[in-house]
Structures are given as structure tokens and as C-alpha cells.
Amino acid sequence: MAxxxxxxNKLLLIVGLLTGVAIIVSLVLYALSQNINLFFxxxxxxxxxxxxxxxxxxxxxxxxxSLTRAGDSLKVSFLITDFVEDVNVTYDxxxxxxxxxxxxxxxxxKLNSQGVFVADEVLAKHDENYMPPEVTxxxxxxxxxxxxxxxxxxxxx
Amino acid sequence: MSSLDWRMPRWFHQMGSPKWFYEWGGRLQSWFAxxxxxxxxxxxxxxxxxxxADYQQGNSFRIMYVHVPAxxxxxxxxxxxxxxxxxxxxxxxxxxFMVARSCxxxxxxxTAIALLTGAIWGKPTWGxxxxxxxxxxxxxxxxxxxxxxxALNQAISERQTAGKAxxxxxxxxxxxxxxxxxxxxxxxxxxxxxxxxxxxKPTMPAEMYVPLLLTVLGSYCxxxxxxxxxxxxxxxxxxxxxxxxxxxxxxEGV
Numbered sequence: 001m002a003x004x005x006x007x008x009n010k011l012l013l014i015v016g017l018l019t020g021v022a023i024i025v026s027l028v029l030y031a032l033s034q035n036i037n038l039f040f041x042x043x044x045x046x047x048x049x050x051x052x053x054x055x056x057x058x059x060x061x062x063x064x065x066s067l068t069r070a071g072d073s074l075k076v077s078f079l080i081t082d083f084v085e086d087v088n089v090t091y092d093x094x095x096x097x098x099x100x101x102x103x104x105x106x107x108x109x110k111l112n113s114q115g116v117f118v119a120d121e122v123l124a125k126h127d128e129n130y131m132p133p134e135v136t137x138x139x140x141x142x143x144x145x146x147x148x149x150x151x152x153x154x155x156x157x
Numbered sequence: 158m159s160s161l162d163w164r165m166p167r168w169f170h171q172m173g174s175p176k177w178f179y180e181w182g183g184r185l186q187s188w189f190a191x192x193x194x195x196x197x198x199x200x201x202x203x204x205x206x207x208x209x210a211d212y213q214q215g216n217s218f219r220i221m222y223v224h225v226p227a228x229x230x231x232x233x234x235x236x237x238x239x240x241x242x243x244x245x246x247x248x249x250x251x252x253x254f255m256v257a258r259s260c261x262x263x264x265x266x267x268t269a270i271a272l273l274t275g276a277i278w279g280k281p282t283w284g285x286x287x288x289x290x291x292x293x294x295x296x297x298x299x300x301x302x303x304x305x306x307x308a309l310n311q312a313i314s315e316r317q318t319a320g321k322a323x324x325x326x327x328x329x330x331x332x333x334x335x336x337x338x339x340x341x342x343x344x345x346x347x348x349x350x351x352x353x354x355x356x357x358k359p360t361m362p363a364e365m366y367v368p369l370l371l372t373v374l375g376s377y378c379x380x381x382x383x384x385x386x387x388x389x390x391x392x393x394x395x396x397x398x399x400x401x402x403x404x405x406x407x408x409e410g411v
Contacts, residue, residue, distance in 0.1 A: 010247045018328060025332045037345040038290040059345055096284035098213060106288075106347050123284045128352040130218060130361035132209030
């Protein structure tokens with residue numbers, strides 16, 4: 001017995017309903033897409049998409065070697081990057097445990113007119129990789145070995 | 158229209174018979190219970206106690222072994238609930254509506270577990286319990302959808318009408334599932350992208366990945382067990398007048 005027409009019609013109705021909802025939701029999400037992002041990237045801020053002197057969030061990867069701490073207070077400053085643009089971030093307070101250079105962060109605060117992001121909250125953004133400590137030790141050793149090697153070849157040339 | 162004129166296999170229609178479902182469900186229940194016990198027990202103990210600590214998060218990452226299975230299940234259960242509801246509507250199958258009804262509380266619980274364990278994990282790692290990014294917000298919406306389906310189901314006393322109404326709500330709510338899944342890819346979020354996928358290479362070594370796989374599979378078995386138990390209970394509650402049940406050993410003496 002082939003699929004009863006009534007059943008087929010109900011199936012088509014359900015599929016049609018789902019497709020309709022999907023289209024509506026896609027359009028709504030597209031229209032709101034600027035507001036769904038949790039933070040502005042450095043490129044967004046460089047392109048002027050982020051409002052000045054308004055409470056916003058900025059996110060990016062902390063540039064290696066950019067972290068500077070003030071000697072007498074908790075003030076820190078560092079650069080965040082999305083590998084296209086960089087933004088200077090300043091923060092006065094205790095940084096989260098997982099904060100480190102080469103790791104992502106999401107900061108909340110204001111972008112001032114000189115293009116510096118003055119943060120009052122810094123959150124560490126964790127990537128999706130998990131590794132036991134021995135593996136990172138091995139990686140670091142391997143990295144320093146190759147660095148040594150290239151230094152040696154530079155010296156001998 | 159000939160492409161739509163196919164026949165559903167016999168077992169599909171058989172599953173719709175309360176008697177058949179009750180008997181076969183009863184047998185499968187024990188197997189799922191055993192599988193859930195073994196997989197969850199092994200996976201949890203391995204993951205929570207013996208897997209190596211993460212180089213960055215230390216031991217606090219272990220909550221992943223509870224958080225990730227709960228999150229995965231919360232989404233799968235919602236889809237299962239919607240599919241069961243659709244089958245109930247299209248094939249007018251009572252048992253399908255019962256299965257959908259069984260899914261509601263289980264899915265809502267897994268969603269709540271995912272949100273709570275996520276918040277607990279977020280505080281030491283991100284620095285906050287909650288943030289309104291796309292992933293967290295859409296998962297909270299999922300919890301609200303479950304609550305809505307639960308409320309609608311209890312508001313309507315006639316079971317078949319309740320089944321149809323909750324099925325429609327569940328089907329419309331299914332659009333949230335791809336939003337949750339792809340929120341970390343489509344938008345800037347605090348929540349990181351997927352660590353666990355059955356189709357891609359894992360982003361962690363085997364000693365960390367295998368216990369996660371075990372807890373996910375074990376959670377699916379737990380879900381199957383609970384759905385079978387709850388559906389069979391509904392069959393007992395509603396089919397009391399049928400001949401096969403009045404003479405059944407399970408309700409002897411009642």
C-alpha cells in the first residue's frame with residue numbers, strides 16, 4: 001500500500017511549516033546580525049564600526065610581548081589583534097587566571113577617541129583544544145630546539 | 158508524485174502498536190540500563206579521576222565530562238521529541254505522542270545540567286558565570302522551549318490534542334537547534350567552538366577524548382532507557398481497558 005495521500009499531505013504541511021519558520025528566522029537573524037556578536041573585533045574598531053565612548057565589548061588575541069604592567073598599580077596594557085588590525089587595551093585590575101599572551105580575551109569597556117580601549121572587565125576566552133601538561137612540555141621543548149637550530153645556522157653563516 | 162508513494166517498513170507500524178512497544182521496550186530496557194551503567198560509569202570515573210589534567214585549566218576542565226554530554230543530549234532530545242511528534246501527527250500514532258511526551262522532562266533536565274555546569278566551569282576559566290553571547294543565550298532559549306512544551310502538554314487534558322499541539326510547538330522550536338550548534342561559528346562568542354565531533358579529528362589527545370566519547374554514548378543509553386520506561390508507563394496508564402493488558406502479568410493484583 002503506497003503512502004496514503006492524507007499522510008503525504010500532512011508530511012508536506014509539516015515540511016512546509018518548518019521551511020517557512022527557517023526562512024523567517026534566517027531573515028530575522030540576518031537583520032540583527034550586527035547585534036548578535038558579543039564583541040567588536042579589532043578590524044571592526046579600525047573600520048569605525050564600533051561606537052566611541054559607549055559601553056561595548058572588544059575581543060581578540062593578546063599579542064605576544066605586548067603586555068606591560070605599571071610598577072606601582074594594577075594597571076596593565078596590551079595589544080589585541082585579529083591578525084589584520086591591532087587595538088591597544090588598558091585595564092586596571094586583576095586579570096583572570098587564564099589570561100596570557102597568545103590567548104584570546106573579551107574585554108568590556110569604552111573605546112576612547114584616541115582609539116584606545118579602556119576596559120573595566122577582562123574575560124579569558126578559551127580555545128577548543130585540550131592538552132595534558134606533558135604534551136605542552138614536549139611542544140615547548142621541540143619549539144625551543146628548532147629555535148636553537150635556526151640560531152645556530154644563523155651564527156655559522 | 159510517485160516519489161512520495163513509498164511504503165514504511167513493517168517494523169515502523171509495529172512500533173506504533175502499544176502492545177508491541179510495551180513488550181519489546183521491556184526487553185530493550187534492561188540492555189540500555191546495562192549499557193548506560195557501564196558506559197557512564199567507566200567514562201565518568203576515567204574522565205573525572207584518571208584522565209590527565211589540562212595544561213591550562215588544570216583539573217577544572219574535568220567538568221567537561223558532565224557538561225558536554227548534557228549539552229549534546231539536550232539538543233538531540235529536542236529533535237527526537239519533534240520527530241516523534243511529527244510521526245504522531247502524520248501517522249496518527251498514539252505511541253509516538255507518548256514517546257514525545259516522555260522526552261520533555263528528560264531533555265529539560267539535561268539542558269538545565271548543561272547550563273549549570275557551564276556556569277560553574279565559566280567562573281574559574283572565563284572569569285564569569287554568564288554572558289549573553291549567542292551560544293549561551295540560545296541554550297537558555299532551549300530551556301524555555303522545553304518549559305513551554307511542558308506547560309502546553311499539561312494545559313490540554315485530551316491526550317491526542319495535547320500531543321498534536323506540543324508536536325507543533327516542538328517542530329517550530331527545532332529551528333533553535335542549528336542556531337545553538339552553529340552560533341560559535343556564525344558569530345563572535347565567548348564560548349569556544351566544538352571540541353567534540355564524531356566526524357572531525359578530536360582537538361584533544363585520546364586519553365582525554367575517549368572518556369568523553371564514553372560519557373556521551375552512555376548518556377544516550379540513559380536517555381533511551383528513560384524514554385522506554387516513561388512511555389511504557391503511559392501505556393499502562395492509558396491502555397488499561399484493552400484485553401492484552403487486563404490479562405498481563407505486569408498488572409496482576411492491581
